[in-house]
Amino acid sequence: MVREKIINYLATYSFSLKTNKLLTGLIQAILKSNPVETLKYLLLQTYERIEKILNQSDMFILNDHKGDPELTWCLILFSELVGAHGDTLIIYKSMILSIFHRCIHIIHKDSYKAMAKAAKNLLKSLSYVYPIDYRLTVENITEPFTDFLPIRAWGQYVEYDKLNVKFHIPNEEEINFACEFVETFMYLELKMLNEKCTKMSNDERLRSLTLIHHIAIGCLRMVPRIESKEVQNLVSSIVPYDSKIQAQYSLYVKEPKFKENLRMHLLIDIGNLIDHLIAYHSDDASSIKIALKIYSLSSMYYGTFEQNINKLCNDL
Template identity: 60%
Template sequence: MLRELMRLYLCVLLSSVAWHNIGHIHWEPWIPQIFTHILRSFSLPIGKMQMSLEEYNPIVSTSTKWIIAMIGHGSSCLQYLRDLLIAVKNFYHPSNTGAFQKDLVEFILGLAQNFVDRVHLERTSRPVWFFAPLESYRLTEQDITDFVNCVKDYAFISIFNKDYTEEAAKTCKYLSILRPELIIPSIVEKHFSSIDSMTEPHRFTSIMTCLTHIARQIVQQTSAYSQGQIYVLPLLMSALPGIDLNDLEKTSVTLEFLDTILMLITCIDCSSAVNIRNDLTEIEKEVCLSTSNFDDFIVEFLKRIFQMIDVLSTDMSDAVTSNADVDIDDIMINWKLTTITFNIVQQCSSKIFHKIREKVIDFVSGVCLSSRARDIVSGLVEGLVKGNPVETLKYLMPKTCESIEKILNHSESTILLTDHKGDIELTWYLILFAELVHARGDALIIYKSMIMSVFRQCIHFINKNSYETIAHAVEHLLESLTHVYPIDYRLTVENIDEPFVDFLPIRAWGQYVDFNKLQVQFHIPNEDEID
């Protein structure tokens, strides 16, 4: 045991020395021995013999920094790395299960992550208390390309490893940061080939997980690569069949992908820009024309969500709500749908917002849903309210308050005050009301009289569900009126509606923001809200 610890600490020490002295130490004579030691540390099963994990110390994660520090300036390190990976390639295949696969996948993840760190250190950092690698030993563009080509195939294989999909996806993310043109087309191609695979459903979920991690590199325009934007609309449309209540894992990864990518783009039809601007590249023209399909995507997305809600409203689906695992999945679905709706609404054109609002309002009006489905619908409403509170309240608040008062006026008040069973329709509208009063404080002031009227009539209910809903409404209202919170999460402060003379939305997709240029807008309670 002591020997194992000493070997591990020695590896940590040498890795640190190599990393902090890039270009100052001549490692070339020792590279063969170093890679031999790394190969033995994998503890791979050879033939019928299973190597003991105790005999060879697992130094995989530590050695990756050492390897990356030795690359460059004509070093043979990259060639030895290539030979090492070729030697263990068969063990990367998902069919070869064993404890060794964890080390193998984490090995390429560590390589990719440390390589990105080194590129960042050499090209963007301005070290003060940190080291600066020698200029002549810094990585060249060819070094970066060679490294990505060396590692990418093993990352692609590992994507389909059920136990380590997440690590493989992170590896692809780091590689796509370095050379998106070598990573994105291959993964997108694998995705489209996995859609119709009925015998291997795991391929779809694995690829969707990977696409989620590389979403920014797909949607982002850079000087070196912008072709990824061409895939955005086809990927969005192809992901929708993944919303399937019969497969909660598939639904989960699909919603995660949609949430991530819709946070990075604007849902705007930019096709008219082709006829307005004369500075568009051929790729930008193709992307602008493809954005005309955003309407179709929104319609199909809402259609699938409404179908899912209808299924959840059946008695059979309600019967399983006592299962704790199902409850956790429901919470995840509700949360993701809320954030997806919010991302779409806050960064879409007025035309698309009106379509979303119309369809959601038509669906929720006059519909009494089961308890399980109500949470999902209220999540959609919450996304609308947070994304565009003024326009959402304008149409939903009067209707909701009117429906509540109509039910109260057509019922015996004494019955509602003494009936412990409550009224299903009334409870549903109270849930909507509770979400609406979670809007921005200054947008709620206009409806003060309506809101107070509902509270005065409902505060004396004794039905548990109705009373809890009113309590949530009070909590939401106080939070909206008295708290300080950010109110704008958009990618850009520019006007995103037509015409696109001064600003083209697709050029803002996935772009990073300088912290010093952030223009955060906050809701600060005024006297009318506090009063």
């Protein structure tokens, strides 16, 4: 009953950006507790609201720098909803792609940031391995508080093997969806930058690079490293870096396949773009900064991202 009221509240009203963190935290909580039912109602309602807003505005709203508060909120809500478990998103594939196709070129800053975040969250949900049930107690936490109060389990020792932690392992459908998404939208943006970079305004260029950056964060874990000759005579290290030591196993049921190695494609295209920006648009510092971030992402293969470490530290 409480969850239904919360979902109805989120789906019906529009909220200012000042309440963003509070409400997105609420969405994440109900998604984690019951993703199937939450998506069934809330994603459908969000999709219908976005379609209605776009149809009533004859798409002019996409080119309005001032933006539309209701549309912006719907896109923020959408960006959180696609962070649900990857297997629960598959049945909404056409709906999700439709929203991206219609809103991907929106020029309002908060709105395109929401779309970029949605792209990252979607790809992480589809392609990452992550725990989906990791309660740190063996007690039945669904019991009434009169029988079990969760706070009493805090700090108690529990054998790890008895916790039965469940993980999300991407299946074939999820990998195919992720690859299709990347090839549809990543290459589209790269092509646009290559062909129209000089004619684009600073805002349009920044929108495109922001989207590419978030897609890269979401998908590069699926892309194999760039094959090259091993550098000889490196300084000795305590941690072995020899290719024989590197992990050779895959996390996926089906190996992701792209038209080409996306890392190399990004290095070439973004490298050329950086040269062009420095030569002809040196005043566009924001775009240059994002382009440099994308360029550095292409070389990351092992370990995790800096922002994930920072988030972990903050959570602790």
